[in-house]
Amino acid sequence: MRIKATKPLMTLAFLLAAGTIPAVAQQGGGGGGRPAMGPPLQLTSSAFADGTELPEKYSCVPGMAGGPPDASKMVSPPLSWVNAPAGTKSFVLLLHDPDAHAGKMFDDITHWMIFNIPGDATSLPEGVKADSTIAPQANNIARSPSYFGPCAPPGPVHHYTFELFALDTTLDLQKGASRDDVQKAMDGHVLTGTVLIALFHRTGGGPPPARPPQ
Numbered sequence: 001m002r003i004k005a006t007k008p009l010m011t012l013a014f015l016l017a018a019g020t021i022p023a024v025a026q027q028g029g030g031g032g033g034r035p036a037m038g039p040p041l042q043l044t045s046s047a048f049a050d051g052t053e054l055p056e057k058y059s060c061v062p063g064m065a066g067g068p069p070d071a072s073k074m075v076s077p078p079l080s081w082v083n084a085p086a087g088t089k090s091f092v093l094l095l096h097d098p099d100a101h102a103g104k105m106f107d108d109i110t111h112w113m114i115f116n117i118p119g120d121a122t123s124l125p126e127g128v129k130a131d132s133t134i135a136p137q138a139n140n141i142a143r144s145p146s147y148f149g150p151c152a153p154p155g156p157v158h159h160y161t162f163e164l165f166a167l168d169t170t171l172d173l174q175k176g177a178s179r180d181d182v183q184k185a186m187d188g189h190v191l192t193g194t195v196l197i198a199l200f201h202r203t204g205g206g207p208p209p210a211r212p213p214q
Contacts, residue, residue: 038083038085038086039082039083040083040192040194041081041082041083041084041085041164041166041192041193041194042081042082042083042194043079043080043081043162043164043194043195043196044079044080044081044196045077045078045079045080045162045196045198046078046080047077047078047126048077048198050196050197051197051199052198052199053157053198053199053200054077054150054160054198054199054200055077057075058074058075058076058077058149058150058198059074059149059150059151059200059202060074060148060149060150060151060202061149061151061202062074062075062149063149069142069148069151071130071140071142071144071146071147071148071149072129072130072146074147074148074149075126075127075147075149076112076124076126076127076128076147076149077126077198078123078124078125078126079093079123079124079162079164079196080122080123080124081122081123081164081194082122084119084122084166085166085191085192087168087191088119088166088167088168088191089119089167089168089169089170090115090116090117090118090119090167090169090170090171091115091117091118091119091121091164091165091166091167092113092114092115092116092117092164092165092167092171092182092186093112093113093114093115093117093124093162093163093164093165094110094112094113094161094162094163094165094179095110095111095112095113095147095160095161095162095163096108096109096110096111096160096161096163097109097111097150097152097158097159097160097161098159098161099152099156099158099159100152100158109141110138110139110140110141110179111140111141111147111148111149111150111160112137112140112146112147112148113137113138113139113140113179113182114128114134114135114136114137114138115135115136115137115138115171115173115177115182116135116136116170116171116173117134117135118135119166128147129146130144130145130146130147136173136174136175136176136177137175137176138173138175138176138177138178138179138181138182139176139177139178139179145175145176150198150200151202152200152201152202153201153202154201154202154203155201156201157199157200157201158199158200158201159197159198159199160197160198160199160200161195161196161197162195162196162197162198163193163194163195164193164194164195164196165186165190165191165192165193166190166191166192166193167186167189167190167191168189168191169189171185171186172185173185
């Protein structure tokens with residue numbers, strides 16, 4: 001499946017290739033003085049399988065209702081993960097659309113970012129709201145600290161990428177931080193990461209909803 005590279009994915013790929021992710025050295029010992037790699041971090045959803053269609057329930061469609069998108073009516077999917085590395089203090093979850101580049105810029109579309117998820121957590125429930133106390137949320141494309149459902153127009157499907165990162169620290173950031181702020185604070189603290197991909201495009205006619213300001 002084709003996925004366009006983005007900053008977090010490129011960073012993760014580089015760390016894996018270089019063998020510099022500390023989690024490898026923390027997940028048990030091996031023979032001959034070499035550390036044994038533990039099982040990889042895995043992210044799944046009970047609502048869809050990796051690389052399959054995202055149910056419309058979790059898209060922007062329920063929040064449109066014939067008018068501008070209303071993020072308060074959008075529902076985030078349930079997510080769960082296993083095999084967090086030793087030393088995990090927090091998680092960061094990012095949902096973005098690497099197939100869309102507003103204004104032909106390098107950065108893609110941020111649909112959701114939630115950080116300082118407790119290090120002992122293993123899931124996020126369905127329907128995380130803007131006022132959730134689970135963990136602070138960064139601003140999305142609509143400049144709102146909340147979930148904004150996938151919203152690609154009719155045509156080719158987009159690859160909506162859920163990225164989960166295990167960190168060796170918590171981030172000194174507040175709700176409403178920018179994606180750039182979160183990623184800069186993460187730098188040097190990523191133990192490991194994993195990816196879950198959902199496919200989506202809206203069906204039917206009509207123009208796409210007005211894009212919120214960036």
